[in-house]
Amino acid sequence: MAKIGTAVREVIDTCEWVAIATVGPDGPHLSATWGDYIRALGVEDDRVLIPAGGLRQTEANLQTNPRIELLLASRQVQRAQGAGQGCVLSGTATLDAAGPDFDKVKARFPWARAALVVTVERAATQL
Numbered sequence: 001m002a003k004i005g006t007a008v009r010e011v012i013d014t015c016e017w018v019a020i021a022t023v024g025p026d027g028p029h030l031s032a033t034w035g036d037y038i039r040a041l042g043v044e045d046d047r048v049l050i051p052a053g054g055l056r057q058t059e060a061n062l063q064t065n066p067r068i069e070l071l072l073a074s075r076q077v078q079r080a081q082g083a084g085q086g087c088v089l090s091g092t093a094t095l096d097a098a099g100p101d102f103d104k105v106k107a108r109f110p111w112a113r114a115a116l117v118v119t120v121e122r123a124a125t126q127l
């Protein structure tokens with residue numbers, strides 16, 4: 001069964017930016033990427049690629065706890081109750097500095113030092 005349904009896909013297609021949450025020794029950690037970056041790399045049903053220029057604390061956190069959540073939102077998605085929809089993608093992630101995912105990210109974003117590869121286990125709307 002598809003993890004990313006129509007409503008979530010609409011948010012992915014129109015969001016401006018994406019919050020990236022991981023857990024480190026001091027608790028939650030937030031970083032971000034741009035919506036057009038993940039769209040440029042093609043969001044699959046169970047995978048999101050993010051270009052990592054920094055994301056060093058995110059990387060350190062993932063080494064001890066691979067859990068990750070992405071929060072996305074867009075005012076352009078209409079609901080019956082009004083304009084705006086958000087969603088959370090939950091799963092695990094690795095930072096890959098070699099391999100096909102890194103090659104794909106590097107080809108589009110030459111400044112990237114690695115690919116943040118998110119394996120999506122659950123996708124749900126928040127509104």
Ligand SMILES: Cc1cc2nc3c(=O)[nH]c(=O)nc-3n(C[C@H](O)[C@H](O)[C@H](O)COP(=O)(O)O)c2cc1C
Pocket residue numbers: 017018030031032033034037050051052053054055056057058059
């Ligand atoms: C809207 C937005 C988009 C960003 N996009 C990226 C990105 O695509 N790649 C990246 O490495 N950092 C990006 N950053 C910076 C990261 O959020 C983060 O601050 C930086 O990479 C340091 O990561 P760290 O706290 O995990 O060490 C972005 C920040 C914002 C606010």
